[in-house]
Amino acid sequence: MSHRSLCIGRISAWIRIAVLSLxxxxxxxxxxxxEYFHIEITKKGLGKEVVITQGAREWFMLIEVTPENSVxxxxxxxxxxxxxxxxxxxxxxxxxxxxxxxxxxxxxxxKTRATKK
Numbered sequence: 001m002s003h004r005s006l007c008i009g010r011i012s013a014w015i016r017i018a019v020l021s022l023x024x025x026x027x028x029x030x031x032x033x034x035e036y037f038h039i040e041i042t043k044k045g046l047g048k049e050v051v052i053t054q055g056a057r058e059w060f061m062l063i064e065v066t067p068e069n070s071v072x073x074x075x076x077x078x079x080x081x082x083x084x085x086x087x088x089x090x091x092x093x094x095x096x097x098x099x100x101x102x103x104x105x106x107x108x109x110x111k112t113r114a115t116k117k
Contacts, residue, residue, distance in 0.1 A: 059110045063099050070094040
């Protein structure tokens, strides 16, 4: 093997390493842990509970369904400060489809609002 092909091989290896390193740095700068939402949905009796977190921010919704009515609780917290704390009562029980649709709408709403900030 000649000296010239050995040098070219080493240079190629360094270029590949540099390109891979640049790619990793670029990926890390675009993908931050704070950008991801962690979503937990739990069945609670006839209703459901969803907790969404993104870094220090947290969104919470509980839908409690009884034979007589439905109660929807919503909270939004940043660090330890509550930004939203509201509830609404419906005079009839929500169906499973309504509960699922409400949870889905809430998750989509949180994602949309959080990415705009």
